[in-house]
Amino acid sequence: xxxxxxxxxxxxxxxxxxRQAEKKFTVEGLRLVDELLKSNYPLEIIIFTEKFQKKQxxxxxxxxxSGFACEIIKPKALRKICDTENPQGVAAIALYPxxxxxxxxxxxxxxxxxxxxxxxxxxxxxxxxxxFGIKTVLLSKDSVDPFNPxxxxxxxxxxxxxxxxxxDLADELIELKRKGFVIFATAMSGTxxxxxxxxxxxxxxxxxxxxxxxxxxxxxLANEFLMIPQxxxxxxxxxxxxxxxxxxxxxxxxxxxxSES
Numbered sequence: 001x002x003x004x005x006x007x008x009x010x011x012x013x014x015x016x017x018x019r020q021a022e023k024k025f026t027v028e029g030l031r032l033v034d035e036l037l038k039s040n041y042p043l044e045i046i047i048f049t050e051k052f053q054k055k056q057x058x059x060x061x062x063x064x065x066s067g068f069a070c071e072i073i074k075p076k077a078l079r080k081i082c083d084t085e086n087p088q089g090v091a092a093i094a095l096y097p098x099x100x101x102x103x104x105x106x107x108x109x110x111x112x113x114x115x116x117x118x119x120x121x122x123x124x125x126x127x128x129x130x131x132f133g134i135k136t137v138l139l140s141k142d143s144v145d146p147f148n149p150x151x152x153x154x155x156x157x158x159x160x161x162x163x164x165x166x167x168d169l170a171d172e173l174i175e176l177k178r179k180g181f182v183i184f185a186t187a188m189s190g191t192x193x194x195x196x197x198x199x200x201x202x203x204x205x206x207x208x209x210x211x212x213x214x215x216x217x218x219x220x221l222a223n224e225f226l227m228i229p230q231x232x233x234x235x236x237x238x239x240x241x242x243x244x245x246x247x248x249x250x251x252x253x254x255x256x257x258x259s260e261s
Contacts, residue, residue: 002047002071010047010093011080016145023096025147026081029088030056035157037063042095045069049078052089083149096147102163104136105179108202109254111247112138112169114185114218115209116239119144123154124240125207130158132247137162138204140169140218173221176204182223185214186246188236190225193246199254205246210239 010026012018019025024044027036036043046068053060053072064070078087104110111134116122122144129137144151146164165172173183185206206222208214214222228237228245237245 002073002077004077006071007073007077007080013081013093014083014149016148019145019147024093025096025152026083026149027092027094027152028082028084028090028149029153030059030090032152032157033090033092034059036092036094036160037066037068039157039160041160042097043068044093044095045071046090046092047071047073047078047081048090049073049075051075055089084153102136102165104163104165105176105181105202107135109134109250110136110138110176110181110204111243112140112173112204112206113143113208114140114169114206114215115212116143116207117209118239119148119150120154121210121238121240122146122148123151123156123159125243126151126155126162126164127158128240128244128247130155130161132251134247135163137164138169138172139164139166140215141166170217170221173204173206173218177221177223183221185219185222185225186242187214187225187227190227192229193226193249194229196226197253199250205250207239207243207246210236210242 013022013024013026027033033046046063048060050072078091082091111129113122113125116125126137139146143166146159146166152159177183180202182200182203183206184203186208206214206218226246228242
């Protein structure tokens with residue numbers, strides 16, 4: 001049975017400063033824990049209630065046979081650890097991936113999020129990126145923490161398949177431009193994405209806070225602005241929806257991208 005001290009410790013990971021200090025985060029629910037295990041992402045422990053153990057005997061036995069550290073936990077204690085009001089009876093404590101610098105300049109397409117602070121939007125964009133084969137996502141420092149429980153849930157496990165870098169976005173973009181990447185930013189005005197046919201070999205695609213738009217320090221780095229044409233009267237398009245539209249359209253057009261699939 002998981003000790004009260006451990007319950008308190010793991011509960012603290014719901015708070016950003018403790019996640020970052022301990023370099024650990026919580027993964028909730030059967031589907032996400034299963035995705036975590038399939039990904040070979042580093043993890044510390046898997047915890048589940050007795051009710052879950054009885055209901056999901058096959059899953060629990062597989063976990064035990066795989067040699068992962070496991071502990072039984074009371075439902076009340078699990079609720080303290082999890083961010084959801086009614087957890088499914090299982091959770092895992094995962095470790096942050098290695099901070100070893102990854103060579104991203106070999107990639108053709110990189111997505112960047114500029115001040116995307118809403119967890120559901122960020123997680124959905126990560127999920128969309130994984131669907132369309134994006135391997136690296138850059139986040140500005142003022143974007144949401146990618147290991148926020150709501151981001152992890154909204155990503156539906158995509159977070160385990162992506163190289164996510166949260167740092168000074170302007171510095172990252174300057175370095176990528178130096179290495180030959182073209183910087184595209186999505187905006188309310190610019191080149192119509194549906195009439196845009198010439199894609200460079202390597203590019204970064206920036207999505208920004210839908211309320212405030214692209215920040216000035218990032219805007220000046222963009223080589224070109226792309227926009228989704230508006231046909232109705234609504235003021236703006238949700239950034240996660242915009243990301244799905246743009247990525248689908250560029251995926252369709254990008255012959256270099258297709259040739260590598």
